[in-house]
Amino acid sequence: MATRLEAPAEEPRSVEEEAVRLEEVTRRYPRRRGGPVVALEGFDLSVRAGEVVAVVGPSGCGKSTLLELVAGLQDPDAGRVVVGKGGSAAERRTASAFMPQHDLLLPWRDAIGNAALALECAGVQRGEARRRAAPLFERFGLGRFERARPSELSGGMRQRVAFLRTLLVGRPVLLLDEPFGALDSITRGSMQDWLADALAAEPRTVLLVTHDVDEALVLADRVAVLSPRPAHVRTELVVDLPRPRRRRELVTEPAFAELKARAMEVLEA
């Protein structure tokens, strides 16, 4: 049976079509004392359909705010955020799937039940949701772990289940918030390769937030380097490295080293 993921919608798109666009976006948080915290100011960024864009920036620079704005979980104080065709928070929510930094798997559900939660939220009955999630587990090599409880899974496996849940939301745009930030560096490396393969098999428009420049370069077509708070895009690097990419092989490439040096230079400026 074919996996029904209902995305990406309305293919084929022209390469130029923008799936995500932020224009002159400002977001402030009021504080009890003193002036507001300005997370983003004059923030411009766009992601074309089918493109993987990584956003790197110093910690606390407003990266998570950026993703929540795109995900329709927050509204900007000024400027415009458009995902697909819609600019309202509800339209942004229905066009994007959000993967938080921590896996947030429910301990009382097994792995497949956790992934199926995405379908249940869309109104699919529990049994049917599990049935539809199963082929995806097979395809991504998680078939043996379908019935495992989160407590029985390693950090990397839990994150894979969380990613399948994100896919099953069935939206054209994936928003990944430091998806491997909570993992140790060895696991993180293999997860990046796994995610690269997964995205090759299930192409989506991806906006990925990370503080790991290597991760950004392994996964992305384009990297936006942010300034410290209030964040704006300082520079954009096109990652024209051939795919499929393997982190282990990539790190010895001169082109990779050069891109990394440029990103670090901008980050540390």
Added chain:
Amino acid sequence: MRRWALSSALLVAAVAAWQGIASLPGVDNLTLASPVETARALDHDSSLLLSNAWTTLEEVLLGLAMAVALGLAAAVVMHLFRPLRDAAYPLLIASQAIPIPVAAVLFVLAFDYGIGPKIAIVALICFFPVTVNVVDGLRSVDEQLLKLMRSMGASRAATLWKVELPSSLPRLFSGLRVAATVSVIGAVFGEWAGADRGLGRLVLLGINQLQTPRVYAGIVILMIMSLLMFGSVSLIQRLVAPWSRA
């Protein structure tokens, strides 16, 4: 294993101390029955004690069930309507200041000598720990998880049913453990206010009739009942929510 050994040792020490004090010259055996006398009463009055214990257990279980049903409903309503939660919380706390023995008398006067007022008293005592724990449990769900549910398009009901309620199960069981332990006291007060059977009534009667060993035997059974209630709650938690405790 070690825990059991330690518990048994403590129990033996306590009983020995009890026997020691009871055997001291000048200790009135109308106020303190020795373990031996208590054991004799347990054996001699076993059918009387057990039939009354059933009555009390029935009151306790029904009262507890009522407290859980009302407490869960109240907690969910308070959780869904935040202003109501803030308004009702002080009332909930104030309800704990109601003197239970007085309330028991009023309940019996208002209703009758039947099981109703006892159930109401048990429920009154147990409602608070259940409600407060579930309210706090519902409130303490990870903010990120709620955002995730919202981004997946979950309805308010789906979030409540699939995430918030299961998340608060461990808190519900914490509340239930407290409630189960104190529920027995509630039933006793309920019976003291007026009853024709039950362990509480038997104990009160024993005091009036100077049957001290029978009073102590009744107390021992009440203690065992409390322990069994506590243990049952833990057992049910292990069955219903095995993920919630190591």
